[in-house]
Amino acid sequence: MSRADDRFEIQDVLFRYARAVDRLDHDAIAACYFDDAIDVHGAYTGDASGLVEDIRGRHRTIDSSQHFISNVLVEFTGENSADVESYCLCFLRQAPAEPGGEQDLAIIRCRYVDRFERRDGSWGIADRVVVFDESRVVRMTDALDPTWVASQRDGSDPVFTWGHRTPVQAQA
Template sequence: MTQNSIDARLQDLLDREEIRQLITTYCNAADRHDNEKMRSCYHEDAIDDHGAMFCGPAMAFIDHLPEIQKDMEILHHNVTTINLAIEGDYAEGEVYLLAMHRVRTPEGSIDVLVGGRYFDKYARRNGVWKFTHRAIVADWANVHSPAFTTLDHPFLAGAKIGKPGPQDPSYDFFRLLTRVS
């Protein structure tokens, strides 16, 4: 194996890891309602397509997030399969996800578990990978009304309970993971 071949394989590995980190940073930002962290995931001219919820400039989507998330008591994004194709400073990804939403409605809280995928386009600009286009694709959903999740069961007594925003216990626990880079 030549040094050029090794260098190319190492660069591919580094690019894949940076893109995976971008994907998981997005999930953390969504779940914690951390819109500044979310903003750091997109290039300024990026597009976000969340279907009827929002489709347009990603920065406008992020500006609209407080309204979108105001009734979301729980958001929990989990990525599973990540398929990436990289060509220089451009990459595409099909990212499978499970996203749990607990949402307040006038009739009471509902739980919505969505199985879907993100169709992503990424660009490396100034040495940093970010989204240029992100579209959500729903493959299935499981809706429970009324909600079946509970956080007040005795089994959870004394446990730290996740919350949106900086009230989440992670902000007090971690020193490194909550920073926007």
């Protein structure tokens, strides 16, 4: 396996983490970490299973979440270890108090400073600290046309269902 392959696998873990948080796929969040990893994530510091519970609580009122990962820099520190810095831009929208009402949208700029390791042939997060650059909240009203396909924060999102239909479902 080449270092380019290793970089791709590390980047894939970062992207899978973003999707898992945005779709509230708790098992997939945990799968990005090794069991003994420590995550320093704002008010939470602890292992991956605790992080999942923290996200479960913090995201219970968030009806839309998007994490954009960019500027991924990988510095290999050994055959099976790497220090990784990546930028993250998060959009977290609180559910409205009343249908169609105003919502708070948190826009957070941060960086993930990670130690990745390869164990049993797979790369994963061994330790993470989230470094926050900015957090701001704006009031907004969602103007999305209700006839458009909207994202879902669970297994019913099209990323999990589109193209996985049987021919009978596709014709319906």
